[in-house]
Amino acid sequence: MSPQSHNVMDPDAKKWVVLIIDDRLDNLEVTGAILRYHGAEVHTAVSAHDGLSLLKKVTPTLILLDLSMPRMSGWEMLVEIRKLPEMALIPVIALTAHAMDGDRERVAEAGFDGYISKPFDVLKIVETIQKQVCQVTANA
Amino acid sequence: MIALQYTPYTIPLLLAAAMCAGVAYVMWRRRTGPGALPTVALMLGVIIWVLSYAGSLSSSNPSVKSILYNIEYIGITILPAAWFAFVAQYIGREKWITRRTLALLTIEPLLVALAIWTNDSNYFFHGPNVYVVTNGFLIMTNLGKTGFWLHAVYSYVILLVSSVLLIRSLRRSPGLYRSQLAMLLLATFAPWVANGIYLGGLSPFPYLDLTPFAFTITGLALTWSMVRFRLFDITPIARDRVFESIRDAVVVLDGRGNIVDINPAGVTLLQISSPSQVIGKLVSQVLPGQSELIQKFRTVNEARTEISVPSQGGGLRTFELKISPLNSSRGLLTGRLLVLHEITDLKRAAEQINAQNETLRKTNVELAKAQEAATEGSRLKSQFLATMSHELRTPLNAIMGYAQLQLAGIAGTLTDQQRQYQERTLVNAGDLLRLINEVLDLSKIEAGRMELINKPYNLRECLDEAISQSRVLATTKNLTIGVEIDKDLPVLMVGDVARIKQIVINLLSNAIKFTEVGGVRVVLNRVPGNWQLAVSDTGIGIPPHMQEIIFDEFRQVDNSSQRQFGGTGLGLSIVRKLVLLMGGSIRVSSTPGVGSTFTLTLPLISVEHTEESSLRSEYVTAKP
Numbered sequence: 001m002s003p004q005s006h007n008v009m010d011p012d013a014k015k016w017v018v019l020i021i022d023d024r025l026d027n028l029e030v031t032g033a034i035l036r037y038h039g040a041e042v043h044t045a046v047s048a049h050d051g052l053s054l055l056k057k058v059t060p061t062l063i064l065l066d067l068s069m070p071r072m073s074g075w076e077m078l079v080e081i082r083k084l085p086e087m088a089l090i091p092v093i094a095l096t097a098h099a100m101d102g103d104r105e106r107v108a109e110a111g112f113d114g115y116i117s118k119p120f121d122v123l124k125i126v127e128t129i130q131k132q133v134c135q136v137t138a139n140a
Numbered sequence: 141m142i143a144l145q146y147t148p149y150t151i152p153l154l155l156a157a158a159m160c161a162g163v164a165y166v167m168w169r170r171r172t173g174p175g176a177l178p179t180v181a182l183m184l185g186v187i188i189w190v191l192s193y194a195g196s197l198s199s200s201n202p203s204v205k206s207i208l209y210n211i212e213y214i215g216i217t218i219l220p221a222a223w224f225a226f227v228a229q230y231i232g233r234e235k236w237i238t239r240r241t242l243a244l245l246t247i248e249p250l251l252v253a254l255a256i257w258t259n260d261s262n263y264f265f266h267g268p269n270v271y272v273v274t275n276g277f278l279i280m281t282n283l284g285k286t287g288f289w290l291h292a293v294y295s296y297v298i299l300l301v302s303s304v305l306l307i308r309s310l311r312r313s314p315g316l317y318r319s320q321l322a323m324l325l326l327a328t329f330a331p332w333v334a335n336g337i338y339l340g341g342l343s344p345f346p347y348l349d350l351t352p353f354a355f356t357i358t359g360l361a362l363t364w365s366m367v368r369f370r371l372f373d374i375t376p377i378a379r380d381r382v383f384e385s386i387r388d389a390v391v392v393l394d395g396r397g398n399i400v401d402i403n404p405a406g407v408t409l410l411q412i413s414s415p416s417q418v419i420g421k422l423v424s425q426v427l428p429g430q431s432e433l434i435q436k437f438r439t440v441n442e443a444r445t446e447i448s449v450p451s452q453g454g455g456l457r458t459f460e461l462k463i464s465p466l467n468s469s470r471g472l473l474t475g476r477l478l479v480l481h482e483i484t485d486l487k488r489a490a491e492q493i494n495a496q497n498e499t500l501r502k503t504n505v506e507l508a509k510a511q512e513a514a515t516e517g518s519r520l521k522s523q524f525l526a527t528m529s530h531e532l533r534t535p536l537n538a539i540m541g542y543a544q545l546q547l548a549g550i551a552g553t554l555t556d557q558q559r560q561y562q563e564r565t566l567v568n569a570g571d572l573l574r575l576i577n578e579v580l581d582l583s584k585i586e587a588g589r590m591e592l593i594n595k596p597y598n599l600r601e602c603l604d605e606a607i608s609q610s611r612v613l614a615t616t617k618n619l620t621i622g623v624e625i626d627k628d629l630p631v632l633m634v635g636d637v638a639r640i641k642q643i644v645i646n647l648l649s650n651a652i653k654f655t656e657v658g659g660v661r662v663v664l665n666r667v668p669g670n671w672q673l674a675v676s677d678t679g680i681g682i683p684p685h686m687q688e689i690i691f692d693e694f695r696q697v698d699n700s701s702q703r704q705f706g707g708t709g710l711g712l713s714i715v716r717k718l719v720l721l722m723g724g725s726i727r728v729s730s731t732p733g734v735g736s737t738f739t740l741t742l743p744l745i746s747v748e749h750t751e752e753s754s755l756r757s758e759y760v761t762a763k764p
Binding site for chain 2: 024026027029030031033034037068096097098099100101117118119120121122123
């Protein structure tokens, strides 16, 4: 994995590849649409299992992961993602409707690289992602 | 004429009479005491006997001698009755002294008197008087006949019975009483031993009755007892009274474990009708079912334990058993004293207390369970709130997302009408989102689950952010926002910055919402112990009667204003609850048509006052 690929919004980078995992098709559609609009190659999965199989074929530069999903939750999937050696440095951002007090802290504690609460501002999401990922890169 | 002859015998006789008179005098003064009156009678009998004998001896006139001899018997016959009465009282059996007993006891003296005074005609009591000159003295003597021997046997029987009773009753008594007993026995037996010697013809002075002389010993013994052993001062009666009336069962055992005595409480305890049923029996036979206990204490001389005995009404009576050794004056074990003190009620009370304690313990367990259930309930409620929040936000994300995508032109160009509709969708979805947030906040506060995250923060920054968020709306309404900040305020303070910002935004948006012309002014001040934020507007104002209820849930000044100005009526309610949670206060002053001022007061906690190191490090991490 080259360091440049972390900079999802690097104009020089040919492509940024985003994997979105969410059990709600509407949310996949909305998030996917705005990211495609911004030039991303978007892959979607409706379950953690689908997402993990997809990761065998695709190497994303960013993962947006819903937390509350049936069977395998986003929390559990993060653990699985981190087990894959080539995924060790891929930023994973929690995109969740869990917006109660302390949720942001719990997400950070679990090892996510960012947190975006739903409903999110579609027009600002790319900015938000960039800010969080840059922070991760800076800290790393 | 009374002719007198001097004999040396009269001196001890007069001495004896004097001592007996002294005892009688003392006893008369204490005549209410036990054994006192019989002693007086006893002494009077002795005095009569001794004096008339002395007179008889001293007289040289035969007929005087004879009359005085007869008078002697008045005294002599008083003695057995008086002695019996004394013993009865002394050992605490005064109930034996009834009119009937007294009447019976007077029969013999009367019969003796009759026999004596009629003796000259029948010689039933004694033979004819014989006058002998011995050592130069005239002494009268005679031979006892049937009457005399009957009288002698009667007297000896009464004396012996009484003395045996006395010995028996005093046998178990400790030192003082044993000495008393010895003295009493000496006082009693001395005259009778002398009498026996006289009657048996063993006297060295054949015609002299030694008995009256022996009364000298009686008088001495009684006097000595009074002086030395305080005879009659402390009598066994008191002890017996205690023994008889004490509510504890008392059992006296001899050295081999035989019951020697038992008091009425003991009789009741053993459910027997009289002490005679158990006296002389082994204690192990009397207390069946307690053989183990008896075995245990067979060799124990001192113990204190608890025993249970079946009661008549069923159930058990509990006693505290105390065993004490009874030692002779030389320290030899002569028996044991068993005292059974009933503690059934105490025991029952203790059991009740235990039962109550058990109930309390159970209640505590139940309370703990209830507490657990309540905690679980509270946890479920939190869980429910979290789930509700999540489930409401999820579809709202799609709604707002689609609207925003369309407005961004991603799905193609919109007509003005379409754009307007999508904007309204977005605004309404935003209202719904705010409502969800407010309801969740309120629920959390009501459930007591609102937790403040107090950290160092910069109030000015917080205020700037709140104002910049509100400025958009103010600008569209063409309102100004003026800010004034007290220089004395520390840059950093401790508090829940997110909640403080929420409060300030709420106050600002209210001010802007209800103001059409003019502006909003924000003044931040330091006041003692607190900081104060006043948000003033030039809006419609609040009528005085509404100024308090606007902090209640779902209240605006009127329902029409809600339609006009929007909002849920939850904002101020949440603000006030949060402010109270932070230990502050909020108040409003308003003039309708002129404007309103909301004044927020919160505790000023400077960073220096808290644990510097931990907070400082937290602050550093928060602002890298």
